Each structure stands twice: as C-alpha cells, then as structure tokens.
Amino acid sequence: MTSPETVDHITSLIQEGEFFKLKKLLRTFQPAELVELIEDEDEREQLIIFRLLPLILATEVFEYLDLEVQRHFLDNLAQDKITDILNEMSPDDRTALLEFLPANFVAELVQNLSEPERRVTLQLLGYPEYSVGRLMTPDYIAIRENWTIQQSLDHVRQHGGQSETLNVLYVTDARGVLIDDIRIREFLLANPATRVRDIMDHRFVQLTVDQDQEEAIDIFRRNDRVALPVVSADQGILLGIVTLDDILAIREEEDTEDIQKFGGSEALDEPYITTPLLRLVQKRAGWLVVLFLGELLTASAMQFFEGELQKAIVLVQFIPLIISSGGNSGSQATSLIIRAMALGEFTLGEWWRVLRRELAGGLMLGVILGIVGFSRIAIWQSISPIYGPHWLLVALTVGVALVGIVLWGSIAGSMLPLILRKLGLDPATSSAPFVATLVDVTGLIIYFTVALVMLRGTLL
Amino acid sequence: MTSPETVDHITSLIQEGEFFKLKKLLRTFQPAELVELIEDEDEREQLIIFRLLPLILATEVFEYLDLEVQRHFLDNLAQDKITDILNEMSPDDRTALLEFLPANFVAELVQNLSEPERRVTLQLLGYPEYSVGRLMTPDYIAIRENWTIQQSLDHVRQHGGQSETLNVLYVTDARGVLIDDIRIREFLLANPATRVRDIMDHRFVQLTVDQDQEEAIDIFRRNDRVALPVVSADQGILLGIVTLDDILAIREEEDTEDIQKFGGSEALDEPYITTPLLRLVQKRAGWLVVLFLGELLTASAMQFFEGELQKAIVLVQFIPLIISSGGNSGSQATSLIIRAMALGEFTLGEWWRVLRRELAGGLMLGVILGIVGFSRIAIWQSISPIYGPHWLLVALTVGVALVGIVLWGSIAGSMLPLILRKLGLDPATSSAPFVATLVDVTGLIIYFTVALVMLRGTLL
Numbered sequence: 078m079t080s081p082e083t084v085d086h087i088t089s090l091i092q093e094g095e096f097f098k099l100k101k102l103l104r105t106f107q108p109a110e111l112v113e114l115i116e117d118e119d120e121r122e123q124l125i126i127f128r129l130l131p132l133i134l135a136t137e138v139f140e141y142l143d144l145e146v147q148r149h150f151l152d153n154l155a156q157d158k159i160t161d162i163l164n165e166m167s168p169d170d171r172t173a174l175l176e177f178l179p180a181n182f183v184a185e186l187v188q189n190l191s192e193p194e195r196r197v198t199l200q201l202l203g204y205p206e207y208s209v210g211r212l213m214t215p216d217y218i219a220i221r222e223n224w225t226i227q228q229s230l231d232h233v234r235q236h237g238g239q240s241e242t243l244n245v246l247y248v249t250d251a252r253g254v255l256i257d258d259i260r261i262r263e264f265l266l267a268n269p270a271t272r273v274r275d276i277m278d279h280r281f282v283q284l285t286v287d288q289d290q291e292e293a294i295d296i297f298r299r300n301d302r303v304a305l306p307v308v309s310a311d312q313g314i315l316l317g318i319v320t321l322d323d324i325l326a327i328r329e330e331e332d333t334e335d336i337q338k339f340g341g342s343e344a345l346d347e348p349y350i351t352t353p354l355l356r357l358v359q360k361r362a363g364w365l366v367v368l369f370l371g372e373l374l375t376a377s378a379m380q381f382f383e384g385e386l387q388k389a390i391v392l393v394q395f396i397p398l399i400i401s402s403g404g405n406s407g408s409q410a411t412s413l414i415i416r417a418m419a420l421g422e423f424t425l426g427e428w429w430r431v432l433r434r435e436l437a438g439g440l441m442l443g444v445i446l447g448i449v450g451f452s453r454i455a456i457w458q459s460i461s462p463i464y465g466p467h468w469l470l471v472a473l474t475v476g477v478a479l480v481g482i483v484l485w486g487s488i489a490g491s492m493l494p495l496i497l498r499k500l501g502l503d504p505a506t507s508s509a510p511f512v513a514t515l516v517d518v519t520g521l522i523i524y525f526t527v528a529l530v531m532l533r534g535t536l537l
Numbered sequence: 538m539t540s541p542e543t544v545d546h547i548t549s550l551i552q553e554g555e556f557f558k559l560k561k562l563l564r565t566f567q568p569a570e571l572v573e574l575i576e577d578e579d580e581r582e583q584l585i586i587f588r589l590l591p592l593i594l595a596t597e598v599f600e601y602l603d604l605e606v607q608r609h610f611l612d613n614l615a616q617d618k619i620t621d622i623l624n625e626m627s628p629d630d631r632t633a634l635l636e637f638l639p640a641n642f643v644a645e646l647v648q649n650l651s652e653p654e655r656r657v658t659l660q661l662l663g664y665p666e667y668s669v670g671r672l673m674t675p676d677y678i679a680i681r682e683n684w685t686i687q688q689s690l691d692h693v694r695q696h697g698g699q700s701e702t703l704n705v706l707y708v709t710d711a712r713g714v715l716i717d718d719i720r721i722r723e724f725l726l727a728n729p730a731t732r733v734r735d736i737m738d739h740r741f742v743q744l745t746v747d748q749d750q751e752e753a754i755d756i757f758r759r760n761d762r763v764a765l766p767v768v769s770a771d772q773g774i775l776l777g778i779v780t781l782d783d784i785l786a787i788r789e790e791e792d793t794e795d796i797q798k799f800g801g802s803e804a805l806d807e808p809y810i811t812t813p814l815l816r817l818v819q820k821r822a823g824w825l826v827v828l829f830l831g832e833l834l835t836a837s838a839m840q841f842f843e844g845e846l847q848k849a850i851v852l853v854q855f856i857p858l859i860i861s862s863g864g865n866s867g868s869q870a871t872s873l874i875i876r877a878m879a880l881g882e883f884t885l886g887e888w889w890r891v892l893r894r895e896l897a898g899g900l901m902l903g904v905i906l907g908i909v910g911f912s913r914i915a916i917w918q919s920i921s922p923i924y925g926p927h928w929l930l931v932a933l934t935v936g937v938a939l940v941g942i943v944l945w946g947s948i949a950g951s952m953l954p955l956i957l958r959k960l961g962l963d964p965a966t967s968s969a970p971f972v973a974t975l976v977d978v979t980g981l982i983i984y985f986t987v988a989l990v991m992l993r994g995t996l997l
C-alpha cells in the first residue's frame with residue numbers, strides 16, 4: 078500500500094508547488110490508497126490532494142473517508158465542488174453523511190442538490206433511524222418477465238450507468254411488485270433469445286423498508302448476496318436495494334459497540350484515537366461511577382462481618398483472591414454468551430440449555446480452583462506455619478468458598494445477558510466489570526457465610 | 538423465516554412417511570431457510586430432509602451447514618451422494634471442510650473425487666494454513682486485452698458456468714500475468730464492438746497466494762470488492778480468486794475469538810452451544826487457573842502488610858472497592874485499545890499518543906472516583922461515627938489511592954495490548970480478567986503505600 082516514502086514524496090511535491098506533477102501522480106493510485114494517503118496527511122495537504130482529484134475519483138475517495146474528514150472537507154471546499162460531489166455520491170452514503178451533520182447545514186446542502194438527487198435524499202431521510210429504508214439506494218435495474226435476455230441486457234446497457242450494482246436484476250410486475258431476483262450471471266450464461274420468465278425461479282429474499290437494520294444484517298449473514306431488494310411493508314412494491322458494503326459497515330460498527338460496552342464503557346461512536354479527550358472521559362466515567370457505587374456495597378458487607386474479620390484476620394488476605402475468581406469466571410461466561418447470542422446460536426427460549434451447561438461447567442471449574450486454593454494454603458503451611466493451628470479449616474473454607482463463588486459467577490455471568498435481552502436491553506451491557514462487581518458483593522457474602530459455618534467454635 | 542409451525546409440519550410429514558409431499562414442499566424454500574430448518578431438526582430428520590433435496594440445492598445447503606453437521610452427514614450418507622456433493626461444492630468450501638476432517642477420512646474422500654476436482658483440492662490443500670491460497674477458488678474467467686466486449690461476453694457464456702462469481706473478469710497477458718480486473722458492469726454498459734483494452738484502466742488490487750488471511754481481510758475492508766484476484770508471489774501470475782463470503786466468514790470467526798479471549802477464555806473454535814462440556818471447561822480452566830495463580834500474589838501482598846492491617850482494620854473494608862476500580866478502568870482501556878487496533882486506527886509507533894490520552898483521561902477518571910469515595914466516607918461518618926477520630930485521614934487515603942489506582946489501571950490496560958502486539962502476540966490476550974488481576978496486585982501495593990504515608994503517626 079502507500080509507503081512512508083510515497084507520503085513524503087507527495088508532501089514535498091506540495092511544498093514545491095508541483096501541482097501538475099502531483100495531479101498526474103495521484104491518478105495512478107487506487108481509491109483505497111488515496112484514502113490512506115489523505116488520512117496520513119495534515120489538514121492543509123488533505124485539501125490540496127483532494128482538490129486535484131478528478132470528480133469521479135474524488136467522489137469515490139470521499140465516500141470512504143471518515144465522517145470527520147468528510148465534514149472538514151465540506152467546511153472548506155467551494156460550494157460548487159461540494160454540490161458536484163454530493164450529486165455523484167451514492168444515495169445511501171450521502172444519507173449517512175447528512176445524518177451526521179447539523180440540521181441547518183444539511184438543509185443548505187440539500188438545497189444545492191440537483192432536483193432528482195434532492196428528491197432521493199429527502200425520501201431516504203424520511204425513514205426512521207436504524208431502519209432498512211435509511212440504507213437503501215434507489216439505483217437498481219428492474220425488468221419484466223416477458224422480456225428476452227437480449228432486451229434485458231440492452232436495457233441494462235441504456236439505464237445501468239446509475240445503478241450501484243449490476244450483479245442482480247429485479248423482475249417486477251405491472252404494479253411494481255417484486256416477483257423475482259435474478260443474478261446477472263444467469264443472463265450472461267443464457268441464450269439471448271430466452272424469455273426472462275424462463276430463467277425465473279420465483280425464489281428470492283427481500284427486506285422490508287421499515288425493518289430493523291440488525292435484522293437485515295442477520296438476513297445478509299444467512300444469504301450469500303451482495304445486495305438485497307427492499308420492498309414496501311404492505312404491498313411488496315420494490316423501492317430500492319441495500320448493498321453488502323453498507324451492511325458490513327454497520328456490522329463492524331455494532332461489533333465495535335459490543336466490545337466497547339463489554340469492556341465497561343459506553344460505545345464511543347467514533348474512533349478512539351480521534352474522540353476528544355473530554356468526551357472519552359465522559360463515555361467512561363458514567364459506568365465507572367455506577368460500578369463504583371455498586372462496589373461500595375462490598376464495604377457495607379465487610380462492615381457487617383467486621384466482628385468475624387477481627388476475630389479471624391487470616392480470612393482477610395484471601396478476599397481479593399476469592400472475589401476476583403468469581404469475577405473472572407463470570408466474565409468468561411458472559412463474553413461467551415454475548416457472542417453466541419450475537420451470532421444467533423440459540424434463542425432466549427433455550428435459556429435452560431445454557432443454565433444446565435453453566436451449572437455443570439461452573440461446578441467443575443470451581444472444584445479445580447478450590448483444589449488449587451486449598452493446596453496453596455496447605456503447601457505454604459507446611460513450609461512455615463503462618464496460618465496457625467486451624468490452618469486445615471481455613472484451607473477448607475477457602476476451597477469450598479471458591480467452588481460456590483466460581484459456580485455463582487458462571488451462572489450470573491451467563492444468565493445476565495439473557496435477562497437483559499428479555500427486558501429488551503442490549504445484552505452487551507452485561508460487561509465484564511458489571512458482572513465482576515455483581516459477583517464481588519455476593520462473593521463476599523458467600524465467603525463469610527462459608528467461614529461462619531466452617532470455623533464456628535474454632536476461629537469464630 | 539422458518540416458523541415453528543413449518544418445522545412441526547415437516548416433522549409430521551416425515552412421521553407420516555409423506556416423502557413425496559415433503560420433497561415438493563422443500564423445493565419452495567430458500568437455501569438459507571433449509572439450513573435453518575435442518576439445524577432445528579433432530580439428527581434422523583436432518584438426514585431425511587437432506588436426502589430429499591435435488592443435488593444442486595443440496596450442495597448449496599451443505600456449504601452453509603455447520604462443519605459439525607456436515608461431518609455428521611458425511612458419516613451417514615451413501616458414498617456416491619457424498620462424492621456428488623463434494624464434486625459440486627466450490628473448491629474453497631470443500632477445502633475448509635476437508636481441513637476439519639481427520640486425515641484418513643480426507644484421503645478416502647479425495648480419492649473419490651473426479652479427476653479435475655481432486656487436482657484442484659490437492660492444490661488448495663498444499664498452501665500453508667491461514668494463507669490466502671487456502672481460501673482461493675480457481676473458478677474465474679480470464680480474458681485477453683485484444684478481445685472485443687462481444688467476444689468476452691460470448692466467452693463468459695461458454696465457460697462461465699463453473700465460475701463462482703461473474704462480477705469481475707480478469708485480463709491476463711500471454712504468460713498468464715494479471716494485468717487488469719474489470720467489473721462485469723463495464724462490459725454490460727460498453728458497446729459490444731469495443732476492445733477490452735479500451736475499457737482497461739490498469740488499476741487493480743491483488744492478493745498474493747502466500748499472504749496472511751488477516752492481511753486479506755484488511756485489504757477487502759479497504760476496497761469495496763466482492764472478489765479479489767490471487768497471484769503467484771514471484772511473477773504475478775493469476776492463480777485464482779478469493780470471494781467476499783469466505784473473507785466474511787473468517788472475519789466473523791476472528792471477531793468471535795477476540796471477544797472470547799477478551800472475556801478471559803481460550804477461543805472455542807466452535808459454537809458455544811455445541812462445544813462438548815468437557816472441552817468448554819478445558820478452554821476456560823487454563824486461563825482461570827493462571828489468573829488464580831497470579832491473584833495469589835494478592836494474598837502474599839496482604840501478608841506483607843499484615844501488621845498494618847491489624848493496626849488499622851478499617852482499611853480492610855475498602856480493599857475490594859479500591860482494587861475493583863483499578864480493574865474496571867483497566868478493562869475499559871484495554872477493550873477500547875484492542876478494538877481500535879483491530880480496526881487499524883493507529884500504529885504501534887503511535888503508542889505515545891495512546892499513553893498521553895490515558896494519562897490525562899485516567900487522571901480525570903481517578904479524581905472523579907476519588908471524590909465519590911471520599912464523599913461516601915465523609916457522609917457515612919456524619920450519620921454515625923463508625924470510622925473513628927481519624928476518619929478524615931482514612932477518607933483522604935481512600936481518595937488518593939483511588940486516583941493512583943484508576944490512573945495505573947488506565948495505563949496498564951492501554952499499554953498491555955500494545956506490548957503484546959510488539960512481542961508478536963495477539964493483543965486480545967490482554968483480557969479484562971488479565972488486566973484486572975494485574976491491577977489487583979499492584980493496586981493493593983498502591984493502597985497500602987498511600988496508607989503508610991497518610992496514616993503514619995496516627996493509625997499506623
């Protein structure tokens with residue numbers, strides 16, 4: 078891809094004012110390389126490079142730039158260049174950009190679009206956020222079933238220039254209702270005199286315009302298509318298509334949100350490295366304070382058992398060990414379940430299957446850690462008798478508490494995402510820190526209860 | 538999609554032995570629906586449904602089934618049906634399946650393939666694991682630059698039947714070196730008498746056969762293509778193409794691995810719900826024990842400060858609170874950084890940009906939590922004087938320790954993935970539990986050191 082040398086060479090061409098040479102050089106790059114190049118340059122150089130690109134290439138590059146950079150360009154380019162680019166952009170990318178800009182800025186930009194582009198943009202902006210309608214582009218090719226293959230290909234040749242993808246043609250009836258989709262390969266492989274109806278199989282997958290984008294991601298995942306048709310919810314009239322690249326961008330965004338939430342902060346909505354520091358702190362402080370307030374309950378729990386603590390101070394040193402084991406097993410369980418749910422591996426109704434697995438698995442993991450914990454105390458004790466005469470009871474207390482806490486962590490961590498989903502919330506909210514905090518508080522109670530039972534009459 | 542009623546209906550057709558009716562019904566489904574259907578049924582029903590599908594549909598469905606289900610089918614279908622299906626499968630999917638099976642089973646299956654399919658499969662199996670060569674399919678269409686558009690389209694009509702995707706045609710020279718890729722839309726839109734050379738732009742993106750699959754994912758991400766050509770490393774000779782669907786499957790797998798590792802277990806390599814329980818425990822126990830052994834250091838740290846603990850038992854009750862705050866801020870930082878790295882938002886060389894952000898951000902977050910912690914103690918004390926005459930010093934100790942620990946958590950959590958990457962390890966290994974454990978041990982030391990300084994001469 079673009080090497081540091083290339084970037085340096087371009088920077089020096091700009092400094093020397095060799096714009097004609099630069100213009101020729103830029104035309105030898107791929108759009109993806111130009112995007113990289115521009116994002117590697119400083120703001121002033123970015124604008125110069127971009128101004129030197131021919132319109133078609135500029136539009137293609139513009140569509141791939143970060144929304145932040147796009148906005149910077151819009152603020153600084155001449156109005157006619159902006160209008161040209163917006164007119165050339167595919168309607169779905171244009172909609173994504175306009176949604177990102179302040180409303181008054183949008184109103185002005187839409188004003189400057191050519192009449193047909195304005196109509197399309199306003200139409201797309203009319204669908205609810207996160208609906209399929211926002212993603213669709215009306216640039217597709219519709220054909221009729223009584224046409225021949227040759228007629229269809231001629232039609233494509235005349236009208237296909239505007240279409241975002243020509244990989245699939247759509248067959249509609251007289252009312253505009255979608256009745257089939259046919260991959261372009263069928264047209265290329267068929268005899269030109271064949272009728273469209275003869276290569277139709279009436280099997281097609283469609284999205285509806287008011288459907289949730291997440292559902293659309295799922296449908297794309299299960300059907301190997303580069304584009305899917307979008308129809309009206311009531312009559313099945315073909316309104317547009319959604320292409321895979323837009324779906325992929327959304328999927329990547331959702332995965333990012335999942336991971337960020339899972340780490341215990343709000344989703345950033347923009348790249349980490351360009352998020353302003355104060356916004357970054359703001360996105361993280363909320364959850365951190367909530368978790369802190371939850372964790373304050375551990376102080377209350379410890380206060381409740383203060384008498385026991387003073388009598389058996391030896392118990393104190395295992396507190397971090399024990400509660401963190403619960404948090405770790407909970408964090409494992411919750412991450413496995415969140416991902417399995419995101420991939421649709423099981424339904425909410427199968428919660429008992431998950432519970433059964435975690436009951437058995439958590440018990441086994443608990444026994445493993447319990448044995449390790451018990452052995453640690455026994456071995457240390459045999460080296461130097463620091464745990465006193467009741468060391469065996471202490472070791473047993475730690476071992477049994479570990480079994481209970483790891484089991485509880487696995488159950489809590491696995492059931493929490495399911496409960497959140499059931500409540501209509503995002504399962505990814507069940508973050509590793511959230512589960513750890515939940516298990517910390519209850520883990521202390523388990524530990525001290527086990528201690529009360531095991532050490533009564535000796536240490537307590 | 539497939540409703541529970543449909544599943545019930547099909548199950549009852551099977552029970553009644555109405556196979557002819559069932560066969561007709563099955564042909565009305567989409568491949569994706571059939572996959573769902575089959576995966577919802579029990580093993581016996583799965584086989585019956587699958588046997589009733591016509592070959593082409595069966596192959597398409599087979600390619601989408603889980604590797605586990607595919608293997609179950611291979612174990613139970615008649616040899617000739619298996620061979621038919623394997624012959625019809627696209628070479629890349631076939632390679633994925635064969636890699637999953639035991640070696641002797643593979644040898645037998647490959648033996649039964651038709652001569653050309655066997656050649657292709659053995660060739661694909663020859664490239665190193667995780668290389669682009671393993672993903673590529675040799676079914677593409679190559680044309681020559683002196684052909685006309687019409688000649689090219691005729692060529693497609695005659696030879697395109699085998700090609701996995703016809704969205705792009707590849708131009709090669711006399712030696713087979715790739716010199717351009719042209720989207721099929723250009724052919725559809727151009728005058729049939731035009732020469733291929735006249736619509737060539739000599740700009741194309743290619744993969745090399747020994748390239749890492751992760752790099753290929755990255756190149757697909759930056760270039761909006763449904764397929765990319767694969768060339769030999771030395772001479773640039775066109776060997777095959779890689780299609781987007783295979784790249785997406787790998788990307789999804791990698792994201793799953795990242796999330797699972799981040800939760801603190803090994804990657805499962807198969808769906809959570811079908812992983813055998815013992816393997817699930819095995820994948821989780823390793824890290825859990827390692828983390829537990831690390832966490833044992835907290836017990837050692839506490840033992841080291843045992844004298845202080847006995848003198849100021851009030852300090853004990855804030856231990857879980859303080860160390861978990863460090864773990865939480867660390868987990869936030871590490872998840873943000875791991876995802877930003879996966880998306881290529883910054884390079885390793887920019888570590889100081891990350892460090893600067895986390896220094897400033899961690900300090901702010903620490904001050905926020907410090908103030909909350911201080912206030913909690915002050916308010917409780919004003920209600921009932923449980924913290925004794927030195928409550929102000931205790932509150933200050935907790936507040937200052939929180940600032941230090943949250944700052945340290947942010948730094949450790951953000952730098953750890955960078956260090957792991959630098960060492961050539963997977964940054965996702967820097968899981969939330971890993972960071973929490975690291976910060977727990979050091980957090981205790983920070984807490985007690987602050988206490989020693991603040992409380993010397995009073996409580997200590």
